[in-house]
Amino acid sequence: MALFVSIDHRLGAFHLRADFACEGRLTALFGPSGSGKTSVVNAIAGLLKPDTARIVIDGEALTDTQSGVCIPAHRRHIGYVFQEARLFPHMNVKQNLIYAQRFGGRAERPGASFESVVDMLGVGPLLQRQPSLLSGGEKQRVAIGRALLSHPRLLLMDEPLASLDEARKQEILPFIERLRDEALVPIIYVSHALDEVRRLADFVVVMDHGAVVDSGPPQLTLRAAYIQDGPQGETEMNIFEVFQSEQLADGRWALKTHAGVFHAPQSQPMPSRVRVSPHNLVVSLDDPGRAGVPSVLQGVVRSIARDGVDQTCRIVVRAGDVDLVARAPEAFVRETCLREGAHVYLLVTALQVS
Amino acid sequence: MRYIQLDISYPGQGNAKRPLMLPKRRNHCRMPRAGNGVFGDSMMFDAGLTADEWTAVRLSAQVALVAMAASLPLAVGTAFLLARGRFWGRAALDALVHLPLILPPVVTGYLLLLSFGRNGLLGAFFADYFGLVFSFRWTGAALACGIMGFPLMVRAIRLSIEAVDRKLEHAASTLGANPAMVFATVTLPLILPGVLAGAVLSFAKAMGEFGATITFVSNIPGETQTLPSAIYAYTQVPGGDAGAMRLTLISIVISVGALLLSEVLARRVARRIAA
Numbered sequence: 001m002a003l004f005v006s007i008d009h010r011l012g013a014f015h016l017r018a019d020f021a022c023e024g025r026l027t028a029l030f031g032p033s034g035s036g037k038t039s040v041v042n043a044i045a046g047l048l049k050p051d052t053a054r055i056v057i058d059g060e061a062l063t064d065t066q067s068g069v070c071i072p073a074h075r076r077h078i079g080y081v082f083q084e085a086r087l088f089p090h091m092n093v094k095q096n097l098i099y100a101q102r103f104g105g106r107a108e109r110p111g112a113s114f115e116s117v118v119d120m121l122g123v124g125p126l127l128q129r130q131p132s133l134l135s136g137g138e139k140q141r142v143a144i145g146r147a148l149l150s151h152p153r154l155l156l157m158d159e160p161l162a163s164l165d166e167a168r169k170q171e172i173l174p175f176i177e178r179l180r181d182e183a184l185v186p187i188i189y190v191s192h193a194l195d196e197v198r199r200l201a202d203f204v205v206v207m208d209h210g211a212v213v214d215s216g217p218p219q220l221t222l223r224a225a226y227i228q229d230g231p232q233g234e235t236e237m238n239i240f241e242v243f244q245s246e247q248l249a250d251g252r253w254a255l256k257t258h259a260g261v262f263h264a265p266q267s268q269p270m271p272s273r274v275r276v277s278p279h280n281l282v283v284s285l286d287d288p289g290r291a292g293v294p295s296v297l298q299g300v301v302r303s304i305a306r307d308g309v310d311q312t313c314r315i316v317v318r319a320g321d322v323d324l325v326a327r328a329p330e331a332f333v334r335e336t337c338l339r340e341g342a343h344v345y346l347l348v349t350a351l352q353v354s
Numbered sequence: 355m356r357y358i359q360l361d362i363s364y365p366g367q368g369n370a371k372r373p374l375m376l377p378k379r380r381n382h383c384r385m386p387r388a389g390n391g392v393f394g395d396s397m398m399f400d401a402g403l404t405a406d407e408w409t410a411v412r413l414s415a416q417v418a419l420v421a422m423a424a425s426l427p428l429a430v431g432t433a434f435l436l437a438r439g440r441f442w443g444r445a446a447l448d449a450l451v452h453l454p455l456i457l458p459p460v461v462t463g464y465l466l467l468l469s470f471g472r473n474g475l476l477g478a479f480f481a482d483y484f485g486l487v488f489s490f491r492w493t494g495a496a497l498a499c500g501i502m503g504f505p506l507m508v509r510a511i512r513l514s515i516e517a518v519d520r521k522l523e524h525a526a527s528t529l530g531a532n533p534a535m536v537f538a539t540v541t542l543p544l545i546l547p548g549v550l551a552g553a554v555l556s557f558a559k560a561m562g563e564f565g566a567t568i569t570f571v572s573n574i575p576g577e578t579q580t581l582p583s584a585i586y587a588y589t590q591v592p593g594g595d596a597g598a599m600r601l602t603l604i605s606i607v608i609s610v611g612a613l614l615l616s617e618v619l620a621r622r623v624a625r626r627i628a629a
Contacts, residue, residue: 047524073527074536080528086521090543099539104530150529 001154001186003027003057007043009050016040016050016210024203026180026187028218030194031207037190040207041156044188045080046073057154077104079152079185083159085139087131093142094127097149104150112148112184121145121175137168144175148185155179158190169196176200198239199275217241219258219322238281238324240274252294255353258321263294264353271353281326282347283315285336295348299324301340304333317344402600409576410584411604417492417580418560421500422553425507429552430542432504433511454566455505463569466498470570494571495578499563503556510555514548515541547620554616558609581605 002023009016016036029037042048043063044055049070055063057078063070087096101114118124121141131139140160147155157176161169173196180187180200191197197204197218204221206214214221219241240257248254251266255274262274281297288296299319307314312327315338326346332338403411435441436448454462470477470488480486488494518541526536542549564582571578573587585601588594 045528047528072532073524074530074532076528077530078528080525082521082525084521086525088522088526088540099526099531100529103526103535146529 001058003044003154003186003188004055005040005044006054007040007050008052009039009043009048011039014210018207018210018212020205020212020215022188022203022205022215024186024201026176026189026200027203027205028197028201029188029190029205029207030197030201030221031192031213033192035192035207036210037192037207038158041080041158041188041190044154045078045156046071046076047080074103077151077153079104079147079150079155081140081143081147081155081157081160083162085131085136085143087134087139087142087146089131091131092127093123093129093131093134096131096142096146097123097127100146100148100150104152112151114149117145117148120178135168136164137171140164140168140172141175144172144179148179152185155185155187156190157187159192160189161193161196162191173199195237198237202241238276238278240276240322240324242270242272242274245270253353259299259319259324260297261295262348262351264351267353273354275352275354276324276348277350278314278325278327279312280348280350281324282349283317283326283328283332283338284345284347285338285342287345288347293347293349295351297324297346297348299344299346301338301342301344303340304338306330317346319346403604404597406575407584407597407601407604410579410581410601411608413492413495413576413579414561414581414605415608417495417499418557420493420496421503421560422507422557424496425500425504425556426549426553429504429507429556430511430549433508433515433552436508437512437515451508452505454502459502459563459565460569462502463498463566466494466501466566466570470494470497488571490571490574490578492571492577495567495580496560498566498570499560500556502563502566503559506555506559507552510552511545511548514545514551517548518544546623550616550620550623554612557612561605561609561612581608 002021004021006019007016014036016039018036018040029040031037039048043050043053046062050063050065052065053063054061054066061067061069062076062078087093088099091099097114097118112120118127121144123138123142123145126134126138126142131142134142144157144160160176161172164172176187176189177200179185180202189197189200201218204215204218205212206221218239238259240259240262242255242257244256246254246256248263253262253264253267253271255262255264255271257274264271264274297317297319299317301315302318302323303316305314310327311330313330313333315326315328315333316323317326324346328338338344432447432451436444436451467489468474470480472478472481472487472489477488480488486493488497522544523536523540526540527533531539561580562582563580564586567578567580568583568586573579573583575584579587581601581604585598585605588598588601
């Protein structure tokens, strides 16, 4: 799927001018609230008619104000998962799902079957229920299933997790990851939550004040955003894209990322992403050598913040091309007189690969 | 005893199909016979009603139901236009719809007589092209009732359309439903309580409509004599109190029954679409 978007639209004092192209499996539209992300996906879906726009998907112009093309929403075959689910209140879950199949599923397009979608999203036990009796997370799962059953060529997700609590988010995230990894349908994912974007996106379009300010792979585009995100405690996570990997003689992986080389235990298939919690990066001023610790990164301290989480400091380190976050006890920072600009080693005590 | 000459026909007179717009010199007010209602020549029915009174009840229900059913699609369309439409002349349409509500019913009836009478522009058109005659027929009574209830119906439906979450309609369109299907499968089911309320209001209005009906189609037993006209006729003759009271009670029972039925239906619908 290749998507090209160029929009110029005025809405009162707000001026939206977004230009970007993407073709990833999951492209995130990332930026603070009110930056125009939802307007962009509404324009892609055909729910918003911009003043001037050209939106092309796989060579087909959906909107082209210059030549007067604007395909109505119901003929675009673009699925849309809204923030507030928008299930039809007068139909039960099954009827909601069948509704999508009835209208969208007629398209001559291979798509997921009813059973497989129900299975994958685990909504089988909910089929006879009314939407008003579902929890927020259940509603959102049904909404995802409904959008999938319309057999879309592109799935838009507008902050699908924003109205859910942390536990519910963790309930939905694996499903979205599955959608992405099984390449069922390309996704445009709107979010202002950094951790979601880091976890999900393979391409990021950063928006601010109605304009696209950056686009590219997450490790490059989210660098600046990382620091703005502020203390997140447990939810903060360093994520590195693997751009080159090598299998060592003992079967372990040597994974090259923009931050340095990680060593991961033997696994199948080849990892494409490394995730390290800030608590699993031990800051050291001395070179620990290779003894005992499989992966060691090097970098320069950019900032140290006492944010009061577990009596630790949040330390941002520039390693290689990217910034990452480590946590060290306040006592350690005090005793070693750690300062910005100091050269440090980061011992990776635990990592996850995917 | 001296009776006043009346030009109002009443149940049991048995001269249906004749317009009674002109006074007739006929001494047609009979004395009631003891113990047998006003009209001795009528059969006794259940609930103590005579055959002719039953005719009035049946006719009222028929007129009200037809008025309601025929105006319903038009009212939904008009309410939709007024709630969603952005077009020139919307305010004028709004005023036109509300006209029967603010005009004296007799004025509405007279205007109907002018336009839908045999020689009226619309009346001639419908008679020539559809064979549909309104003047002095029960169809005319239904037309008058439908028009009198129309503003009430439109207002109720319009309110419910304005309350519909358009986001649900947008969701339906992203799923591939065209605008007509979105209306049929999402909007219409969601406004059903409002449509129901409008229908009941219109039915109730039709059951009680008097001024416009009697002006337009007169008071012909078996053809245009609805409950209110029959009650009115009773009140104009000596000894008609008992008959008027019987029909009044019937009228109350039907109206309250319709209201209760609509409450039950509305609650059932509301439970089904509880958000």
